[in-house]
Amino acid sequence: MEMVSGRIRRLAAGGARVLPLVLPLVLLAATPAVAGDGLDLNARADLRQQFQDRRGALPESPTSQQRAVGLLRGKLASGPATIQTQIRPEWSHDLGGRHDGVSGRIHLDEGYLRLAANDALFIELGKRQIVQGVGLGFNPTDYWSEGKVIDRTVDDETRRTEREGDVVTGFSYYAEGGSIQGYVAPRLDHPLQSEPTRYSLTLTRAFVDLDADAALTLYGGDRPAVGVNLSVTMTEALVAYTETSFRRGRDRAAVETTSSSSTYAIDTDDERLFVNALGGFQYTFDNGVNLATEYFHNGEGYSEGEIDRIFALRTEPLPRGSGAAALGALQARTRDLLSSRNLRRDYAFVRVNNIKVAGSTTLELTTIRNLDDQGQFFRALANVPLTDRDLLQVYGSLFQGPTRSEYGMNGVEERLLFLYRHHF
Numbered sequence: 001m002e003m004v005s006g007r008i009r010r011l012a013a014g015g016a017r018v019l020p021l022v023l024p025l026v027l028l029a030a031t032p033a034v035a036g037d038g039l040d041l042n043a044r045a046d047l048r049q050q051f052q053d054r055r056g057a058l059p060e061s062p063t064s065q066q067r068a069v070g071l072l073r074g075k076l077a078s079g080p081a082t083i084q085t086q087i088r089p090e091w092s093h094d095l096g097g098r099h100d101g102v103s104g105r106i107h108l109d110e111g112y113l114r115l116a117a118n119d120a121l122f123i124e125l126g127k128r129q130i131v132q133g134v135g136l137g138f139n140p141t142d143y144w145s146e147g148k149v150i151d152r153t154v155d156d157e158t159r160r161t162e163r164e165g166d167v168v169t170g171f172s173y174y175a176e177g178g179s180i181q182g183y184v185a186p187r188l189d190h191p192l193q194s195e196p197t198r199y200s201l202t203l204t205r206a207f208v209d210l211d212a213d214a215a216l217t218l219y220g221g222d223r224p225a226v227g228v229n230l231s232v233t234m235t236e237a238l239v240a241y242t243e244t245s246f247r248r249g250r251d252r253a254a255v256e257t258t259s260s261s262s263t264y265a266i267d268t269d270d271e272r273l274f275v276n277a278l279g280g281f282q283y284t285f286d287n288g289v290n291l292a293t294e295y296f297h298n299g300e301g302y303s304e305g306e307i308d309r310i311f312a313l314r315t316e317p318l319p320r321g322s323g324a325a326a327l328g329a330l331q332a333r334t335r336d337l338l339s340s341r342n343l344r345r346d347y348a349f350v351r352v353n354n355i356k357v358a359g360s361t362t363l364e365l366t367t368i369r370n371l372d373d374q375g376q377f378f379r380a381l382a383n384v385p386l387t388d389r390d391l392l393q394v395y396g397s398l399f400q401g402p403t404r405s406e407y408g409m410n411g412v413e414e415r416l417l418f419l420y421r422h423h424f
């Protein structure tokens with residue numbers, strides 16, 4: 001009984017701590033969207049309940065999670081100046097995981113000033129989201145997303161919206177048929193932004209006669225890259241697109257063998273040029289159903305030989321003496337290697353969207369197949385509009401595959417998520 005009452009007290013205390021985080025959202029969102037005197041406000045609030053069936057004993061993965069997520073966007077314009085903000089209060093209660101308990105935080109996703117030098121040139125300063133790429137399943141040119149905490153359990157629009165931006169100085173220049181955007185994110189001696197200085201320059205161009213749009217991005221940082229995006233409208237129903245990244249340096253370490261086949265090292269300094277390329281198309285049928293298929297080659301992914309070496313290191317018997325500690329440390333690091341996102345090199349993505357089920361309810365079916373290890377991810381999403389302002393989403397996800405496959409090793413085997421959203 002004391003244990004139960006103790007848990008109730010902890011939950012109540014946690015709720016008291018996070019109430020100041022959620023209350024501003026409730027008060028602000030209770031005001032309808034305002035458009036006047038240069039001020040625009042809009043807000044939404046989500047309630048999310050997630051259940052997970054874990055694969056094996058993985059205490060860091062909760063079996064149940066309740067979350068309340070708000071999103072408040074503001075835009076204040078006065079003359080040539082515009083201030084744009086996005087604030088995201090979040091409250092979470094995890095059960096059955098390593099971090100069992102209540103937590104809360106307010107994310108400042110965006111907060112920047114935009115000055116119009118003239119009708120074509122704009123200067124920007126502050127924290128800003130920079131989202132790039134035309135792919136659905138994969139975005140090899142979305143360089144600014146690296147290192148961000150991104151919720152991949154939700155739909156694409158929510159996933160791209162709910163992430164923190166970067167503190168940048170930048171500009172946008174618009175000309176007939178194209179544009180140029182440039183951003184610099186300096187390294188700050190602060191947890192807000194401790195990454196090395198990064199920058200990007202993106203040129204976009206619309207080829208009207210070809211019904212095509214292209215973008216070229218030059219990205220600088222610890223791993224410089226060149227990104228190319230191209231989309232072509234073939235017919236009224238068919239769109240083809242590609243997204244390609246040429247990048248110096250690898251996003252992961254690899255296990256290497258030294259002179260003796262039983263002696264291992266982890267190489268973290270691979271400075272080769274890697275090509276990550278995606279190609280796909282979308283076709284919309286007369287009834288509105290949309291079919292999207294993509295193939296993604298991840299040049300930075302592990303080959304079969306590299307996977308074999310990782311597992312050989314994991315199962316290498318510990319020697320007696322001084323070498324045991326060194327080998328044990330290497331074996332501990334293999335877990336991080338195997339948790340690398342997009343673990344292997346070749347993937348197929350298929351999505352069927354906007355399947356009308358009953359009334360205004362629609363269904364979305366998505367699958368990703370790892371072509372190297374035959375693992376597979378499957379997700380079904382039902383969108384159920386309740387009113388003009390209320391939406392219910394139900395997600396069901398499966399991670400399947402052989403024991404050594406990417407999705408077969410995933411800590412979660414099955415996931416069920418209910419999301420209720422209200423727009424104010």
